[in-house]
Every structure is written in C-alpha cells, then in structure tokens.
Amino acid sequence: MEHLKFSGRIHPNDKRHQLKEVAGTDHVIPPTYVYVPGIGNIPQFAPTVYGTSIAYDPPNNCQGYFMSYKFQPNNNCYAYGTNICTNSFPQPGRKHGYSLPSGFTGADVVKGAELDGLQTIGTSLEDIEKHAAIGAGPGHYVGLMISTPDTANGWPGDYHWARCNVAVSPFNSWSQKDGNDQVTNFDFAGNPIVLPETANWTVNQGPDSKGDDLVVIYDFYCYMWVPATGVDII
Structure with missing residues (x-):
C-alpha cells in the first residue's frame, strides 16, 4: 500500500495528516491540532475557510486555498466538494466522532457525510431536479463515487x-479535486464533467x-x- 494514491481517505503513511496520537517521529508538525472526542488530535495546517461561490473558479474558491501556492496538499475531494477548506484532509463524519470502518461501503461514507450536515438526494439527475423544485434554499449538489x-x-x-458548479437546471457543470491534486472540471479521462x-x-x-x-x-x-449553512467538517 506504500505507493498507492487516494482521492478521499488518508494514506496510512501520510506524514502530514496522521492523528497526533499515531504519527511517527518523522511526521510534519502542523501549526495546530483540532481535538475531536473519540477521534483524537487532527492536524490542521491553516484555519478553516468557507467558500462563498460554487462556481468553477479555482483561483478564488475558498480564497484560493485549493491552489498549490496555498494549501492544495491539505485538502481533498471532500473539502472541495463541500466548498470548505479545512486544511486537514477532512473525512466524512470525523468532526462528529465518526470514523469510516475498514472496508467501508458507500453507505458508510453517506452516514459520515450526513453526520456532517449533508443530505441524501438520490441517484439520478431527476432526483436533483425534484429536490431543486421544492426550493431547498441556498446550497449545492455533490456526487459521491465509491x-x-x-x-x-x-x-x-x-x-x-x-461538486456541481451551477445552482439551476440542467446542472451540467461539475468539478472535482483528486486527493492532493489540483482542482479540475475534467473527469479522470480528461472529459468535461457533465454529470x-x-x-x-x-x-x-x-x-x-x-x-x-x-x-x-x-x-x-x-x-x-450541501446546505450553505450547517455543514461542519474536519
């Protein structure tokens, strides 16, 4: 597993993002830790920044914190998806004392995300359209892959x-951040993400x-x- 790359989860040999309690002597010491009961001390490399726009705008999203000149390596797909730069490689549910189990499933990830304040919508564009039609208020949509x-x-x-970058139908503009890589509006094959x-x-x-x-x-x-308010991740 030493050389594997992950999009969301933290690599067990990651020297930046291991809990203080289990980090090796050669780990990178962060400016601060966030203590969560039941989890431990989570490394945080800068204060949390909340995005004010869901548009695909990497230089300005979350004050540019997703870019390499700031804190790109410390934010993953979950940070970008929720539009919250925690600078801690955030994990679903961790802020609320939940850890993904070994061999986790999609249901496990959803459980953690719901603890953080996200709401499950469905599995199709039609489900998004129906949800949007009821007037859910400020927020945006995200897609989960397992x-x-x-x-x-x-x-x-x-x-x-x-992350969906538009708030109105047909919801056909999306972007993503693969682990500690740069933000992009292409999928893994280089195609624009329509859905x-x-x-x-x-x-x-x-x-x-x-x-x-x-x-x-x-x-x-x-x-x-992802409601515009009430989502809390780390």
Missing part, C-alpha cells in the same frame, strides 16, 4: 466527490504491492445536498 476494496491487489477502497453518474472515474492508483499498475474504478453511488 471504489470498492480489492484485497487481492492490496487496494483497501476509497471514495471520491464531485458524475456518466463521467469516467477509472484511474491508475498504483503501483500495487507487486509493483504493477493498479487500475481501479470509482462507481457512482449517489447525489447529496
């Missing part, structure tokens, strides 16, 4: 989020334990609603 574990090749599984459910989420996350390429697929799981 890569299931492949124990034979040493892949523990992962999750990925994409997460139809985008290409196949990616080489290797090498695996044998040194070979490890090509995995993140399958679309569901859409969720």
Whole structure:
C-alpha cells in the first residue's frame, strides 16, 4: 500500500495528516491540532475557510486555498466538494466522532457525510431536479463515487466527490479535486464533467504491492445536498 494514491481517505503513511496520537517521529508538525472526542488530535495546517461561490473558479474558491501556492496538499475531494477548506484532509463524519470502518461501503461514507450536515438526494439527475423544485434554499449538489476494496491487489477502497458548479437546471457543470491534486472540471479521462453518474472515474492508483499498475474504478453511488449553512467538517 506504500505507493498507492487516494482521492478521499488518508494514506496510512501520510506524514502530514496522521492523528497526533499515531504519527511517527518523522511526521510534519502542523501549526495546530483540532481535538475531536473519540477521534483524537487532527492536524490542521491553516484555519478553516468557507467558500462563498460554487462556481468553477479555482483561483478564488475558498480564497484560493485549493491552489498549490496555498494549501492544495491539505485538502481533498471532500473539502472541495463541500466548498470548505479545512486544511486537514477532512473525512466524512470525523468532526462528529465518526470514523469510516475498514472496508467501508458507500453507505458508510453517506452516514459520515450526513453526520456532517449533508443530505441524501438520490441517484439520478431527476432526483436533483425534484429536490431543486421544492426550493431547498441556498446550497449545492455533490456526487459521491465509491471504489470498492480489492484485497487481492492490496487496494483497501476509497471514495471520491464531485461538486456541481451551477445552482439551476440542467446542472451540467461539475468539478472535482483528486486527493492532493489540483482542482479540475475534467473527469479522470480528461472529459468535461457533465454529470458524475456518466463521467469516467477509472484511474491508475498504483503501483500495487507487486509493483504493477493498479487500475481501479470509482462507481457512482449517489447525489447529496450541501446546505450553505450547517455543514461542519474536519
């Protein structure tokens, strides 16, 4: 697992984002820690910044904190999806004492996200349209993708989020941040993201334990609603 790359979860050998309680002597010491009961001391490399626009605007989203000249390595797909730069590689539910179990499923990730304040909408564009029609108030939509574990090749599984950049129908402009990579409005094959459910989420996350390429697929799981207020992540 040493060389594997993840979009959402924290790599067990990540020297920046391990809990203070389990970090090795060679870890990067952050400016501060956020203590969460039941979790521990979470490294945070800058104060949390909340986005004021859901538009695809990397230089200005969350004051540019997703960019490499600021705190790109400390924010993952969940931070970008929720439009909240925690600068802690946030995990679903962690702020509320919840940890994803080993071999987690889409339902486990949704549980954590709901604890953080997100709301499950459904699995299709039609579900988004219906939700928008009832007048849910300020907020935006995100899509959740899940890569299931492949124990034979040493892949523990992962999750990925994409964010809708428009607040009105046809909801056909999305973007994403793959782990500590840069923000983009392309899917993993370089195509503009029209809808997460139809985008290409196949990616080489290797090498695996044998040194070979490890090509995995993140399958679309569901859409969720991120209210403009009340979401709290770390």
